[in-house]
Amino acid sequence: MKSRQTVLQNITGKSFDLCVIGGGAVGAACALDAQLRGLNVALVEAGDFAGATSSSATKIIHGGVRYLEQALKDFDPKEYRVVIRALHERARMLDNAPHLTRKLEFLVPSYGWLNAVYIEIGLKIYDWLAGSARISASKFVNREETLRLMPGLKQDGLIGSVEYSDGQFDDARYNLALVETFDRNGGFALNHVRVTSLSKDSPGTLCGAQVVDQLSQQSFAINAKVFVNATGPAADSVRRMAAPAIPHRLRLSKGAHVLLPIEVFPTQQAMLIPKTDDGRVLFALPWRGRLLVGTTETEVQPGDELYVTKEDVKFILGELNKYLAKSVTADQIVAGFAGARPLVSSNSFESTKKIARDEVIEIEPTSGLISIMGGKWTTHRAMAEDTIDVVEKSLGRVSGVCPTRHHVLYGSEGWSVDYWQELVNTYKVTPDVAHRLSVTFGTAAKNILDLVNEDKSLGQHIIPEHPMIRAEVVYAVREELAVTIEDVLARRLGVQFYTWRGARDAAATVGTILGAELGWTDDQTQSSVNTYVSYINRLLDLADLPRDTSVPASAKHAL
Ligand SMILES: Cc1cc2nc3c(=O)[nH]c(=O)nc-3n(C[C@H](O)[C@H](O)[C@H](O)COP(=O)(O)OP(=O)(O)OC[C@H]3O[C@@H](n4cnc5c(N)ncnc54)[C@H](O)[C@@H]3O)c2cc1C
Numbered sequence: 001m002k003s004r005q006t007v008l009q010n011i012t013g014k015s016f017d018l019c020v021i022g023g024g025a026v027g028a029a030c031a032l033d034a035q036l037r038g039l040n041v042a043l044v045e046a047g048d049f050a051g052a053t054s055s056s057a058t059k060i061i062h063g064g065v066r067y068l069e070q071a072l073k074d075f076d077p078k079e080y081r082v083v084i085r086a087l088h089e090r091a092r093m094l095d096n097a098p099h100l101t102r103k104l105e106f107l108v109p110s111y112g113w114l115n116a117v118y119i120e121i122g123l124k125i126y127d128w129l130a131g132s133a134r135i136s137a138s139k140f141v142n143r144e145e146t147l148r149l150m151p152g153l154k155q156d157g158l159i160g161s162v163e164y165s166d167g168q169f170d171d172a173r174y175n176l177a178l179v180e181t182f183d184r185n186g187g188f189a190l191n192h193v194r195v196t197s198l199s200k201d202s203p204g205t206l207c208g209a210q211v212v213d214q215l216s217q218q219s220f221a222i223n224a225k226v227f228v229n230a231t232g233p234a235a236d237s238v239r240r241m242a243a244p245a246i247p248h249r250l251r252l253s254k255g256a257h258v259l260l261p262i263e264v265f266p267t268q269q270a271m272l273i274p275k276t277d278d279g280r281v282l283f284a285l286p287w288r289g290r291l292l293v294g295t296t297e298t299e300v301q302p303g304d305e306l307y308v309t310k311e312d313v314k315f316i317l318g319e320l321n322k323y324l325a326k327s328v329t330a331d332q333i334v335a336g337f338a339g340a341r342p343l344v345s346s347n348s349f350e351s352t353k354k355i356a357r358d359e360v361i362e363i364e365p366t367s368g369l370i371s372i373m374g375g376k377w378t379t380h381r382a383m384a385e386d387t388i389d390v391v392e393k394s395l396g397r398v399s400g401v402c403p404t405r406h407h408v409l410y411g412s413e414g415w416s417v418d419y420w421q422e423l424v425n426t427y428k429v430t431p432d433v434a435h436r437l438s439v440t441f442g443t444a445a446k447n448i449l450d451l452v453n454e455d456k457s458l459g460q461h462i463i464p465e466h467p468m469i470r471a472e473v474v475y476a477v478r479e480e481l482a483v484t485i486e487d488v489l490a491r492r493l494g495v496q497f498y499t500w501r502g503a504r505d506a507a508a509t510v511g512t513i514l515g516a517e518l519g520w521t522d523d524q525t526q527s528s529v530n531t532y533v534s535y536i537n538r539l540l541d542l543a544d545l546p547r548d549t550s551v552p553a554s555a556k557h558a559l
Pocket residue numbers: 021022023024025026027044045046047048049050051052053054055056057058059060061062193194195196230231232233234238253254255256295338339340341342374375376377378379
């Protein structure tokens with residue numbers, strides 16, 4: 001990708017057809033769609049790309065079994081359309097970035113025949129709604145086979161399970177791939193720059209955004225003919241920059257997940273727990289060698305800090321343990337994350353569980369600000385398509401065929417499931433390193449291994465128990481706009497979503513590489529390491545998990 005310096009030079013005070021505010025899934029998809037349609041586009045993100053909701057998902061590409069149940073109960077055609085559209089987008093997500101996605105079988109354990117029949121009928125309707133986009137037919141799986149697939153399930157009263165298929169994806173890397181594809185098609189994307197106000201011309205139409213660089217604290221202006229507000233949970237705050245008296249549209253629902261060693265519940269299938277005590281759905285999925293379990297659903301307010309609390313841990317483990325032969329305990333948790341779903345509601349009394357994950361595109365009549373709100377990860381591309389149709393209309397352009405429906409993302413060109421073998425043959429790396437690089441970076445993995453060819457020390461692992469290598473950190477800085485330790489360890493490498501304590505222990509190594517790449521002084525490097533270590537310790541404390549003893553992280557002796 002273009003460097004921070006180059007992007008800053010090219011967007012400061014410059015004029016664009018479109019400026020997209022927010023670099024989560026929806027903003028990145030809007031920027032890519034518009035750029036591919038021939039518009040001149042800038043994308044600005046206050047934190048890191050995927051730094052908010054878009055790296056906090058359950059990582060399922062789905063039509064939404066729970067939303068289908070809601071649609072059946074409500075007899076609401078609009079809710080069916082939400083599910084059908086998502087099922088078709090599921091197929092596109094799988095096709096457009098195969099290295100970051102995969103098909104996944106889900107089992108819904110049944111402890112009563114009536115319940116099994118109810119679920120099987122629901123899932124047959126799910127299959128039918130998917131039509132040609134169906135992955136595989138749902139079916140009843142007998143008790144013996146269910147226990148073979150999930151040996152850790154509680155056996156008492158188990159009659160079997162209902163199996164269906166959806167997709168699974170790497171949310172943070174998918175978001176980055178959207179940004180990288182946008183960049184490589186001529187767009188200008190920058191993270192760590194916050195829009196603080198919007199300016200208008202004399203008839204009152206938006207013409208500029210004041211932006212503050214969060215690293216240098218310098219402010220600058222970006223001019224554009226149209227502005228898209230794709231700030232997810234923060235959408236109301238940007239709407240109010242354009243029209244201060246405008247009423248709020250969003251309700252925010254916090255969802256928390258925890259990660260456990262996969263050994264606590266060995267499985268290659270995902271488990272769907274259809275009804276928790278308070279009527280929610282809970283998932284337990286195999287995820288990169290871990291068991292990812294969530295989510296909770298708690299209403300929060302804009303600006304609330306989002307983290308896994310001890311109440312979240314208690315709820316998630318309490319519900320999970322009802323299905324396990326051997327209970328898991330909090331001290332087995334290795335990591336976690338929380339995010340806020342941006343749900344669009346006009347009724348402040350409606351429960352957040354019941355609001356369909358549908359989206360709204362709003363054009364603020366006086367300023368022309370286009371806000372895209374709601375939706376879900378699975379529908380990010382379709383949301384962007386609809387938004388850019390509106391953008392083209394407001395620019396007086398005739399919209400053509402949307403280019404993103406079949407546009408493969410960066411890293412997917414020429415990729416196949418056995419691409420890792422090519423890496424082993426060409427670069428003589430171990431299969432586990434090759435496999436990880438292949439499913440994380442796709443065919444861009446060779447750029448990382450070229451770095452190792454130049455400097456063998458970059459082939460060393462970052463944490464002992466995981467095949468991530470130091471070259472990935474260099475690549476993250478040079479090619480993926482990473483500027484903080486968290487940018488690297490969370491969104492680029494995924495260590496923070498795999499092990500909190502491991503990420504904390506890797507901070508000194510990562511900080512030192514980052515500091516050398518970005519020209520930090522020793523003090524700046526040590527201060528960044530300390531900040532990150534304190535942050536992880538705080539996450540552990542808030543979840544009421546032991547910090548464990550570890551050697552104080554010293555950047556000086558890291559390499
Ligand atoms: C717990 C949980 C689980 C989920 N699981 C799934 C799932 O399995 N499958 C699925 O399909 N969907 C799932 N979703 C929904 C999905 O994650 C979200 O719908 C999607 O990520 C929202 O993307 P977004 O781009 O709208 O928001 P965000 O990812 O939050 O992006 C908005 C961005 O705007 C930036 N921003 C805010 N203010 C400014 C400003 N002033 N200037 C510049 N930038 C700004 C923020 O920093 C942020 O990065 C889940 C959501 C949650 C919370």
